[in-house]
Amino acid sequence: MDWLLTPGPVRLHPKALEALARPQLHHRTEPARALFLRARTLLKEAFGTQGEVLILTGSGTLAMEALVKNLFAPGERVLVPVYGKFSERFYEIALEAGLDVHRLDFPYGRVPGPEDVARKGYRGLLLVHSETSTGALADLPALARAFKAENPEGLVGADMVTSLLLKEVALEAFGVDAAASGSQKGLMCPPGLGFVALAPRALAALRPRGYYLDLSRELRAQREGESAWTPAINLVGAVAAVLEEVLPRLEAHLELKAWQNELLYGVGEALGLRPVPEVRSPAVAAFYLPEGVAYGAVKEAFARRKAVIAGGQGPLKGRIFRLSLMGHYDRYEALGVAALFREAFSDILPAS
Amino acid sequence: MDWLLTPGPVRLHPKALEALARPQLHHRTEPARALFLRARTLLKEAFGTQGEVLILTGSGTLAMEALVKNLFAPGERVLVPVYGKFSERFYEIALEAGLDVHRLDFPYGRVPGPEDVARKGYRGLLLVHSETSTGALADLPALARAFKAENPEGLVGADMVTSLLLKEVALEAFGVDAAASGSQKGLMCPPGLGFVALAPRALAALRPRGYYLDLSRELRAQREGESAWTPAINLVGAVAAVLEEVLPRLEAHLELKAWQNELLYGVGEALGLRPVPEVRSPAVAAFYLPEGVAYGAVKEAFARRKAVIAGGQGPLKGRIFRLSLMGHYDRYEALGVAALFREAFSDILPAS
Numbered sequence: 001m002d003w004l005l006t007p008g009p010v011r012l013h014p015k016a017l018e019a020l021a022r023p024q025l026h027h028r029t030e031p032a033r034a035l036f037l038r039a040r041t042l043l044k045e046a047f048g049t050q051g052e053v054l055i056l057t058g059s060g061t062l063a064m065e066a067l068v069k070n071l072f073a074p075g076e077r078v079l080v081p082v083y084g085k086f087s088e089r090f091y092e093i094a095l096e097a098g099l100d101v102h103r104l105d106f107p108y109g110r111v112p113g114p115e116d117v118a119r120k121g122y123r124g125l126l127l128v129h130s131e132t133s134t135g136a137l138a139d140l141p142a143l144a145r146a147f148k149a150e151n152p153e154g155l156v157g158a159d160m161v162t163s164l165l166l167k168e169v170a171l172e173a174f175g176v177d178a179a180a181s182g183s184q185k186g187l188m189c190p191p192g193l194g195f196v197a198l199a200p201r202a203l204a205a206l207r208p209r210g211y212y213l214d215l216s217r218e219l220r221a222q223r224e225g226e227s228a229w230t231p232a233i234n235l236v237g238a239v240a241a242v243l244e245e246v247l248p249r250l251e252a253h254l255e256l257k258a259w260q261n262e263l264l265y266g267v268g269e270a271l272g273l274r275p276v277p278e279v280r281s282p283a284v285a286a287f288y289l290p291e292g293v294a295y296g297a298v299k300e301a302f303a304r305r306k307a308v309i310a311g312g313q314g315p316l317k318g319r320i321f322r323l324s325l326m327g328h329y330d331r332y333e334a335l336g337v338a339a340l341f342r343e344a345f346s347d348i349l350p351a352s
Numbered sequence: 353m354d355w356l357l358t359p360g361p362v363r364l365h366p367k368a369l370e371a372l373a374r375p376q377l378h379h380r381t382e383p384a385r386a387l388f389l390r391a392r393t394l395l396k397e398a399f400g401t402q403g404e405v406l407i408l409t410g411s412g413t414l415a416m417e418a419l420v421k422n423l424f425a426p427g428e429r430v431l432v433p434v435y436g437k438f439s440e441r442f443y444e445i446a447l448e449a450g451l452d453v454h455r456l457d458f459p460y461g462r463v464p465g466p467e468d469v470a471r472k473g474y475r476g477l478l479l480v481h482s483e484t485s486t487g488a489l490a491d492l493p494a495l496a497r498a499f500k501a502e503n504p505e506g507l508v509g510a511d512m513v514t515s516l517l518l519k520e521v522a523l524e525a526f527g528v529d530a531a532a533s534g535s536q537k538g539l540m541c542p543p544g545l546g547f548v549a550l551a552p553r554a555l556a557a558l559r560p561r562g563y564y565l566d567l568s569r570e571l572r573a574q575r576e577g578e579s580a581w582t583p584a585i586n587l588v589g590a591v592a593a594v595l596e597e598v599l600p601r602l603e604a605h606l607e608l609k610a611w612q613n614e615l616l617y618g619v620g621e622a623l624g625l626r627p628v629p630e631v632r633s634p635a636v637a638a639f640y641l642p643e644g645v646a647y648g649a650v651k652e653a654f655a656r657r658k659a660v661i662a663g664g665q666g667p668l669k670g671r672i673f674r675l676s677l678m679g680h681y682d683r684y685e686a687l688g689v690a691a692l693f694r695e696a697f698s699d700i701l702p703a704s
Binding site for chain 1: 356358360363369373375378411412445448449563564583585586587
C-alpha cells in the first residue's frame, strides 16, 4: 500500500528511516548516552515541560499504565471521563491499578466540558487530549483549571498520544501534571517507544510501583543517559532525528498538519459526509458512513487506490471511517490524498 | 565503533537492517497479520515448543516480568537460585510480584546442580539458562527433572535471553514450561521486543494479571495475528527475516557460535586469563581481570581498536570483562576479533 492514512502507525519520516539504517549502538556507551540525553531534551521541549520525560520501550498503552500506576496509589479516587476508546482504556487501567475510579460517560464524538469535571474530592483526573477513536479534541487547559479549582492538590494526567507534534502542548501551562505519548503518531517513527512526561508537581508526587514500570528507577537511570532496562536505542535515535528536524519549525509544522486535516474534512463535507467530532483534533478526520454503506465498501474503494484507512472502534465500529495525514506528508501529497478521497467516494456514491 | 563485542545488543543481521528499511505497515492490516503469524510460527520453532510464543513490545525484562506475573499468583512459593545478575533480576521480579520467594545463593560464575533444586513444596522454579553476567550455562533439563521429581505440579520458568539461537533449546523436551527472551541477542535484531514462550502446561496454568502484561489478552489477539497493544511491527519483520535465514541451518549456526566463543576462551587462556564460569555458555566469554589491571585499561585497549566490550555487573563489577561474538559475525570476522583481542592485551600485558 502506498498511502498509509491510518491514525498511527503512520508514514515514516525519512530522518527516522535514515537513523534506523545505522549500525547497532550499545546502550551503555558514551555515544548512546549522549543520544539518549539529546532525545530526552528534545522530548522535554516537545511536551513543553520543565520536568522530565522518560522514554519507555513499549507502546503508548504501557506509557499510560506507567503514568497511572506511578502517580496514584490503590484506593485513591480518580475521575475518568470516557468519550472514546482511549479514555475507556484510561478507565480500564485505573480500575486494574486498584484505584477508586469514578467514570463519567459521554457519547463518542463529544468531549467533557469544564462543568463536568468541576467536582470535589478527587486525587486525580485522567483525560485524553486528542481522542483518536472519534477525532475529538478536549480542551485540556479549561478542564484542568476547573478540576483543580475544586481539587487544589489533585493531579491531572493526560493521554497526548495523538496531540504531541500535532497540536500545541505544554504541561505546566495547561495545568497538566503528567502526559503519555508514543513514537508512531505525530513523531512519524515506527511504534515501539512510549513516553511519560512528568511536570515538577508529578515528580514530587511519584509513588512508584511495578518492576518494569517503576518510574523512579527509570528516572535515576535516565538522568544519566541510561535506562533501567535495555532500551530500543535505535528508535530513540529515530525520535531524536525527527525532533531535531521538526522542532525548529514547529509552528509551521502544526499549521500544515491542521490545514491537511481540515482539507480532509472539507472533502468529506463536500461529499455530504457527517463529521464525528464536535470539536476537531488535527490528528485525524472521522466521518459517519453514509446511510446504507458498509465500512468494507469504503475500505475497498481506498484499497483499490493503494490507500489504507481505519474504521471505527468500540461502539463506533461499523459506523464510521477515519483518515489521517499525521504521517510524513507534505502539502502536495495531501492534495493528492484529497483527490484520492474524492475518487474513492465516486465508487461509493455515484454522481447524482 | 566497528566491533560491537558486547553480549547484547549485538551487531545486526543484514536481513534485520533490510527489513527495517521497509515502509511502515499498519498492524491491523492483512500483510501485518500474516507477518505477525509467520514470526510467531518461526519463534515456536526456535523455542522448540508445541505451545505458543507471545511477542511483547518491550525489553527481555518485561518478558521475564510477564512470565512470572502470569504463571504465579501472589503468595505462591517459588524457588529462585541466584547465580548472576539475571537470576538476581528473576528474584527481584518474583518479590515485587508478591510471591513467597526462596532464594538460593551461589557464587557468580557457578550454577546450581540438580541436588540444589530437588526440594519439595514449591509451585515454581525460576532459572536462567545462560547467565550473561558470568558466562555460565545452567543444565536446564537436569534441573527441571530434579525439581519436578519433588514437585510434580510445579512449573519451571527460564530466562533464555542469551540461549535462544545460541544453544539448543526445547521447552517441553527440557521440562521447561515457560521461557523469556528478547530480540537483541542471538536473534541479531535491535532491542525492543521481548518473547514469552509458553508450553502447553503453562498455557493451561495461566493466571493473568496486570494490564499491558496480561498474557491471556495477548494470547487471544496473537492467535489472530494481532496484538493487544500496538506492536513494534517493524521489529517483528526483522525477527521473522532473521529466523527465516537462520532456522533452516540452525545446527551449523549453533556450531559456529560455539566455535567462536571457544576461540575467544582459547585466546584468553593463552594470555593467562582465568575464565569466570565453570560451565561455559556459548553466548559470551568472561574473564577475570589480570592482577593489578583495572577494567578501564582493558576497555581502552579494545576501544583503541574500535571495539566495544562489557565489564562486570553486580559483585563482578571491576573484577571481570566480557566479550561476545553472538552478533552477526562469520568465521573470518571471529578470527579477526581473536587477533584484536591478542593485540589489545599486548598493550596491557607486555611480552615477558
